[in-house]
């Protein structure tokens with residue numbers, strides 16, 4: 001299968017490309033700034049809409065994993081026009097060209113489409129984003145639903161993994177780095193989600209793609225944890241000192257955008273449908289540990 005991955009230099013896209021190649025797919029790796037290491041690199045800037053059609057003319061992908069986005073939640077709050085252009089208009093363009101070329105599309109969305117008042121959201125629960133990033137990702141979902149039938153909306157939650165992507169770290173690698181240097185960290189106890197290992201997520205997305213499963217799926221880790229519980233579990237599995245982790249609350253953080261309190265996702269549909277199941281936290285962290293590539297940035 002010939003696939004195009006947008007955001008191929010990102011935390012998720014890197015894994016989708018790597019595992020897609022292992023499956024024997026012809027993988028085109030779309031990026032904006034950071035040239036991906038895996039697949040056939042293609043510069044694809046979501047804010048340059050007229051160029052995206054030309055890329056599709058050339059590649060004619062049978063399937064597209066649209067993982068590119070402006071993912072910095074605070075930056076989206078500050079730079080609303082830019083995040084709208086990338087996350088909403090960029091997605092609309094991808095959807096339209098997928099329709100034109102009859103490419104099956106997986107749109108990677110987020111748990112931040114929910115307000116986080118109760119958690120364990122199912123695919124059919126009411127959405128109500130409380131920050132601009134969540135709103136732009138929801139508008140991306142709406143474009144997919146309104147324009148194309150051959151598509152899957154895959155909502156995920158706090159991605160972590162062993163490969164630093166896009167020149168930035170992720171929560172798990174940041175924690176590993178700090179605790180190895182024996183630095184104290186403050187981690188919030190009042191933010192709960194479904195942490196998701198990038199490898200596990202990439203496997204589930206590739207299965208969706210191979211089986212062409214339509215509709216909305218929650219593809220996330222199988223455990224509901226606060227950030228603090230995540231950090232403690234991580235430290236234990238990686239044999240690090242848990243006493244370096246101090247609990248704190250969100251109001252002590254200098255965040256710009258509001259964060260949902262509990263945006264954990266119910267993954268029962270994925271559990272029932274997929275061969276690649278959402279992993280519980282210990283299993284996923286052990287997998288990350290055994291991969292042995294947890295480099296710091």
Ligand SMILES: NC(=O)c1ccc[n+]([C@@H]2O[C@H](COP(=O)([O-])OP(=O)(O)OC[C@H]3O[C@@H](n4cnc5c(N)ncnc54)[C@H](OP(=O)(O)O)[C@@H]3O)[C@@H](O)[C@H]2O)c1
Pocket residue numbers: 006007008009010011012013030031032033034035044045046047066067068069070071072086108109110111137156157158159160165166
């Ligand atoms: N990370 C999370 O915790 C999380 C949680 C829920 C949902 N998601 C969703 O999952 C998807 C993947 O997230 P991630 O963490 O892997 O992202 P990431 O590591 O932050 O990477 C973002 C990717 O998007 C690309 N990108 C940014 N602006 C672009 C533009 N204007 N044109 C084209 N490409 C652009 C980047 O390319 P360059 O590096 O080349 O600039 C990079 O490849 C996103 O859609 C995100 O909304 C993420």
